[in-house]
Amino acid sequence: MKTNQSNGDVRIGFYICHCGHNIAGMVDCAAVAQYMAKLPGVVVSRDYKYMCSDPGQELIRQDIREHQLNRVVVASCSPLLHEHTFRKAVAAGGLNPFYFQMVNIREHDSWVHSDRAAATAKAKALGNAAVRRVRFHRALETTRVAIQPDVLVVGGGIAGIHAALTLANAGKKVFLVEREPSIGGHMAQFDKTFPTLDCAACILTPKMSAVRAHENITLWSYSEVAKVEGYVGNYTVTVKRKPRYVNEELCVGCLECIAGCVFKEGKFPDEFNVGLSKRKPIYIPFPQAVPPVVVIDPERCLQVRTGKCKKTCLEACADRKAIDFTQKEELVEIKVGNIIVATGFKLFDAKRIPQYGYGLYPNVVTAIELERLVNSSGPTAGEIVLRDGRPPKSVGIILCVGSRDVKTNRWCSRTCCMHSMKLAQLVREHTEADVTVFYMDIRAPGKGYEEFYDKSLKEGIQFVRGRVAEVTDWALAPEEEGKLVIRVEDTLAGFVRRMPMDMIVLAAGMEPQEDAQQVRRLFNMSCGTEGWFLEKHPKLAPVSTFTDGVFIAGCCQGPKDIPDSVAQAGAAAAEAMALIDKGYIEQEPNTAYIVEADCCGCKSCVPLCPYKAIAFEEAKQKARINEALCKGCGTCVAACPSGSIRQNLFEDEEIFSEIEGVLAYV
């Protein structure tokens, strides 16, 4: 590789990209190129339609050869998008790739301004800054760091399960951490899945068992990630394993202990059946739970809470001795190279919309409650009944509960239309009831979804377009006595209707998990304003985050259905594998270094480094930076009183010259 250290003889090539109409529409590219051509050191200045295209890149390569360029500046889009592309082009032209500087005149200029003259002036100023800066660039080498091939998957819903299995099948070791006692997530609660109406358990359970059986997967249920340190390729993660009071290795899931518990009947709301049934302090979340072992609820178990119990469960367990009240919370440290976060969503609390009467009227239920009612292993063994045991004659399903509402959640939860139509079909299948769906817009954009809508219509399900105003129990007409009455404008018919119902189902939308902010901080991710984890790019990097080596999949990134969650999980697994199989991480050479002669040994930099990359050599009385540990934030550089710490790619001269450039009158 040819290097050119001499700053005296800089030969700069400047290129401004039209980006079709994106830049050229607001910035006079030719004028900028002309202006730049006159600046000292600029040998070539061109404007071109698409710099990132092959011919655009070829232009750079050619000019480097023909005009002996030793610096290149491209003014186009954000460096976060194409810096890499152009550095490669520069390298292909035979120059060190770091003799390159990029100017963002699309995202930061043409797209955000509406005054052509001002936008052009800004482009000139930014270009000026880059040309001044690039003069000080030096040849740098990227460093390679080996990658730890194991992967951590956080969250054992369908997304986490799929990601873990994909990686494990490719031979990668996976740690799957799930907060609840069993994996399965929300999908395990569903009866059927749209639009095919195949049974959720039938397609999920085999995957859950596969997780348990897989030699490459370490499953830690009832556990949470407590701490994450390190960076892509080399994360150190501390996992908190909550005491289950049952030894997972010894328990065979015979459930004798549950029968043996001092509580003769279930007394506490069963989480899996959303409170529609009761469980004991010792319980198994659901029959197909993985791991198929019981768990003791520390808040309910007499022994754990008070230490005073006959411990009849121990007798029931007999010589298996799986129950262990001495278990303590455990912290385990693991090393992984990549992390996939698939922590899912939380259902909107329907009580927040009091006009729908959830919590006030017993026969107002949520969609997930109906899901459990219709499930044959649910609390009513698959019977859809009212609280008094009668089958409903009329069921109303209200969509967009908590969604598309500025006062609660602005977004569309994306799955409720299809989910509700599925429930409507199941209600029709199981009962004689008339079903009416109250909707604002039916959103059925997936494969086979519109057909599913059509099927719902053909099955006689009524659709009323209107957002329900209220659910009340007061009658104004004889047919309303003893019923729940929906008041709604039938917007297609153009009048207000009162419609008596036996049962009302609320399609509560999706929300970010309550602890999304903590989780986000834990993994150094960003959140959108709504609280969903933010992807690196909404189109081109949908499962990546701004932290390398941390990927997101499933509903933690935004509401989505099962097919989309699974697709994202696969994508996240593939992204992780791409890094693992490459074998190393190429590090941006933006590390700090010390000009030893200038160091005065004041030690003020040492405590500043979050990566402990700065050590103090007592013998020499000088600070020393371990560049392998340095992540390139530059905090120490700004703090060094003697100016002896410098940063590659962000040298003081480079920034000062940039300041000068942006302030140059044009």
Add this chain to the structure above:
Amino acid sequence: MSDANWQPRIVAFFCNWCTYTAADLAGVSRLKYAPNVRVIRLMCSGRVDPQFILDALAKGADGVLIGGCHLGDCHYGEGNYKTVRRFQMLQRLLRDMGIEDQRVRLEWISASEGERVKTVINDMVEQVRALGPLNLPQRRQDWDCEMTHLAESAGESAGESEAAEPRAEPEAAHA
């Protein structure tokens, strides 16, 4: 120098992970804001050396905007806490120099807050516009003149009326 065509010039230092990305998002979302801000990208707001700010003002900027991740969200853990500390110290210095607080701002803007980039920039441009040109290069020359004057007049021992006059300006701004 009250030029009718005067436009505020603001230099911004944005951290790569949050605010720079937010500015990209503002672009992708086609939000429109004032064209007076020129962004310089740094990896972390912690890299912002107070000298950068002073240098920008000295070279003719009317304002400086620093954008970083929200406290607790720094890509590097706590770089932005260092920024705050330096910023607060620098602010005291700037006040002593008679430079208004509104001219040098530190803002936390996360990667998803494209809208905030727009409001902060528009807001700041308006505030700086209202304050008028800072014109530090010219002022420095004035101060230099004043100092030499003072030195000379001290030598001559008299001539207090002339010396007191120009000194009033920075003092008033300081108050």
Add this chain to the structure above:
Amino acid sequence: MKYSYFPGCSLKGLGRAYEESLLPVMERLGVELVELDDWNCCGATAYMSVDEAMACVLAARNLAIAEKTGPHDLITPCAACYLVLNKTKHNIADYPEINATVQRALSNAHLSYSGKVPVRHPLDVLVNDIGLDVIKEKVVRPLKGLKVAPYYGCQVVRPYATFDDAWNPTTMDRLLATLGAEVVHFPLKTKCCGGSLTGTVPEAGLRLAYILLKEAVRRGADVMATVCPLCHFNLDAYHDQISRRWGPARIATVYITQLMGLAFGIPAEQLGLKRNMVPMKPLAAAATTV
């Protein structure tokens, strides 16, 4: 405790029983109400229909007088006045063009308004400033066995649900419970009473009043409690017309302050109870005469 007091036209007219009961109750609670000097009509809903800026000017005169009077919160018992004055405050704060008009008008009368005076409803003051504990101490004749349907109406909680929930307010429920009354579950507590439509379009307006009355009767209430003179009028004065149209739904409607007065042992005749067209039945245990 001292408050500025804006009675509004209704409390001097059809709703005078509201003032007649509010004043002695507040006095018992040691609250001083200073009636605004030369206050004028707030403009109500009618003025807004003609000209919004003028409506704000009209209301702003009262706010300006209140600001001049002193640093006290302004109590407005009438729901419409409460809403209009609050709305004016918001409009002045949110819309510079309205603010400019208002300030210009005020300066013509040598008045000014800076937006400081909070506009409060008696319910808010009673429960949040004075407190249920203090009120409880003053109760000498608990309203035992009296089933009351709490009716808030629209404009006290909407659109500025400042001191209570817009959908399911509970302030009056708690106050009634403190008085010893039995609070009837009344889900229509914030439904419209018909407003001024009872007079202008009786078919529509009176039906709303009827639904409220009928449902209160059906739920076993002895009496409905209100906090608004217009609600009171609609629920009290139209029983003839209502029963002619849809059948009887006879139930007395009284102001919450009248119930408080009774519980405090103030004689009924001093509380304006005789002004009801549908009289409230005497309290069973403690023989209060009506």
Add this chain to the structure above:
Amino acid sequence: MMRIERTIKYEGDRVRGFAKEIMGVPGCEQLQSCIQCGTCSGTCPLSIYMDFSPRQVMALVRADFKNEVLRSHTVWLCASCYACTVECPRQIRITDIMYALKQRAIKEGIYPRRFPIPVLAKEFFEMVRRNGRITETLLVARLFLKTNWFAALGSWRQGLGLMRTGRLGVWPERIQRRAELAAMLSAAESGNGKPKETP
């Protein structure tokens, strides 16, 4: 014979700029984001009497159908209970839009004839302008005279009741500094045309 009527609307029926004018009124800005969900009509206690539901009024305003909106009974049936405003998922202040429409209708004189509500509003306006306060009895009397004095006969029993309970005031309530109020109102009125000009 069945009477038929053409209901089609032509572009010429629209009054361009009407939507923009209404959305420019303080409080009415949000109308742009209406998604026609019908929550307003569903919550409205009076929508059952309206010729256009509140939702339809929103659609008509947004599409510049000025004449249709101002002629409709809907705005006059609005009792200002603010239920729609509180419930709207897009935070559109529907009640305020109704006010804006009432003001336009009164200003332009397009409202249903002999319809008591606009008359009430105007009478109210005038009485306040004169006296500074409202005397309900006198207001109602004037209203009946102007619209349907026949109906006044129907409510004689109510009047008697009110008289018996001492709630009818026949002396007009007045404020003292009526000149002050008049000065304020005229100042506001003079600047009303161009509110942006501030002294």
